[in-house]
Amino acid sequence: MMADDIFAEGFKDQPYWWEAAAPETDLDPLPSKADAVVIGSGYTGLNAATELARAGLQVVVLDGERLGEGGSTRSGGMVSSGQKLVVGGAIKGTDPELFSRMIGDSTSSFEYLQRLITTEGLDADLKISGRFFGAHARSQFAALHRNGRILAEKTGVSVSFYDRGNQRQAIGSDYYFGGMVVDEYGGLHPGKYHRALRERARASGVMLRSHAKAGPVKDGPNGLKIVPTMRGDILAEHVITSTNGYTRPDGHPDLARRVVPVKSYQIATEPLPADLIETLIPRGRMISDTRRDVIYTRPSPDGTRILFGSRPGLRETTDRAAAPHLYARMTEIFPELRDYKISHAWSGFVAMTVDKVAHMGARDNSDFAVGCNGNGVALMSYLGYQTALKILGQQNRPTSFDREEFAAAPLYSGGPNAWFLPVVAAWYRLQDWYERR
Template sequence: MDSLSMWEATAGKRKKRPTLVDDKHCDVVIIGGGFSGLSTSYHLQKMGHKTIVLEKDTVGYGASGRNGGELLTGYHGTMETFAQKKGFETAKLMWELSLDSIDLVENISKENGISCDLVRQGDIRPAYKVSHLDRFKRDQEYLAEKLNFHGVSIIERSEMKTELNTDFYHGARINERGAHFHPLKFALGLADAVEGLGGMIYENSEAVNIQRDSTSKVIITTPKGRVIANEVVIVTNAYAGNLNKTLEKSVIPVESIMIATEPLTEELMQELIPKNRAVSDSKNLLYYFRRTADNRMAFGGSGRAFGKRAQRMLFDNLREGMVTVFPQLKDAGIEYRWGGKVAFTQDFLPYIGQLEDGTHYAFGYCGKGAAMAVMAGKVLAETISHPDRVNNPLKKENLRPIPFHSQHSKGVGLMKFYMAFQDKYGK
């Protein structure tokens, strides 16, 4: 399902980066050339550390170059729930980190002149059911009363046309801090910024083995070379492979798919999403969508299929979903169809931490990683450079494999079936 994405087609000419050959030395070697890896390198280079990024394919090949390009706050679950589970102070830090993550993307873009079509108009979460709107109202009250955050507002169904010209939803939650951007343009721009700071990025350079020598140096072997470093960071997320068994078995890859229409008129796009916000609805198997800089509708949803016929059906169903939300698009041509993997953890929260052997990691953004993955890179860099100064609310201690991980594919299929049932018949 790795067909050409709209982002790849519209990102402009790529810079050709070298493949690792022979031995190279650095302070920190980073495995994974997506948002997290590039951000880790960027922030470490600014702190005076020499870094090398190893990417199996090309910069932004995975979720960083395939996602919906929506920069959203929060996590899977309400902040009130996290306060009950983790304590109020930790929940407060988690919320602040998610807000700061969007600011971080914006600041990096401005500081480095990265032209990535960033639009900071907020995001909207339409309520698929009346009960979902009630939940949004409770969450809004908690954010205002306990976290002193007043950037969230609620609109009823009668007001929906001011935000989305559709009768599909029962109201919505609006967060003024959200944004959307061209994710691959940002990834490529961040890679350029890394190299401008002296960092090295090697593409088509898969890390196939990790060893530690008698002096505690880390040796990363690729098909044509090696990197010898003091520290190693693994940020491969849903594309973990079998390089590190603990990380591989702590993440569940889940397929997501997107379609993008042909360029539409400014008038039509203004009619559909008047305030140009990022949109992700409240269904279990959610729809997420937004307008692009060239006036396409980019529309995403869940995807899991075996064989080309089943894949075509998935994309056809997604288009049907788009037209159900926006009947005005029934005659719009679809120019791009693509898919990729997002990573989920056992408790639906990102993990940022360190294994017993010293390996640093971050993964599991659960479909909300466009901003948080960039922030995770900053947290990793600060942890490596100043470990005693970092207060990381997403720190994961004692990482353990997910039970029955080898059966995760069947489990995801069953879970999606159950979620679809809940969407249709649940409250």
């Protein structure tokens, strides 16, 4: 197909997830005072807010845009535990004792998410279908095998390995040089999960307010804090920052130097034949690979489409302009999809950190939990919950992600379009290209 021919009739440059569960607007007046103010209405903020409200605190959640406008409803919706620490490379240079604690907390986050959705009956389309990790280059298979063994040993997951000769048992493609499947991983519907968290928060007494962009938190009278917003100031005892990939230097200058927003793009195909999806992605598995310039793909929760995520090039662009580049990458892996068009294209910011792990703590006059590093559905939900327990004094122990060390990116003051991102992206692509050759 020519680039302009890939778009289906009725194509939309917005998240596919919003078809079932769109962000919402709440313009009710802000309270002048609250026990706790949560800045950011994503998974982190909503889980923190609900826990605080159920403990009897008056809580308000603020978002600068619509509730659910940010990264939580723009992700791929993949759910896992410690794989990002091992396969993603965060293990390198980490103290073994700290790494062991991180793996434990990461595993706990996965268990927390499953327990939350199951016990509270949240409509989130959670399915534990497994995840395939492909070796994009011949040289990567040995590393994938080694990391898979570490993952199984440290987290207890079931890992199966496939060489290039039998990988079609795991994925309907000859693109990879083998890979591995982790049975316990899966995915959910990000939009529905977010909507369920909003409903849960409101039912617990949380006030949710959209279009209330918050400025720097200031010291107030009697040990309280002032949260200035575009809709008025709020006086609060506790403030939680959960802005993740949407952390702004004009709102949280210290945090913004430590969290780099990286734009990730996705497309969704038009409805596909059910047998084709089962052939390409058996059992509805999630899929990613060993590239530094990451790709990720999966079936939609209802099993009617394939979704594919990546970056289109070295610099940011519009969602529609990015779509042909993602389409080309997707059809390189699955040539059978060249006969089909795409219905949606969208993007969202992922919060990356220098050390590739999430962080909790206190900065910019507030408690915070940020830095999903592309693995935030379970982990950021859990860190929101843990932040609330910390404020309530109910933690059994501090999490491994709550520590003073949190490096800032060099010569960076915050916000998107960091000067070094095109350089890093070019270096990643060059290494990926060289390895595959």
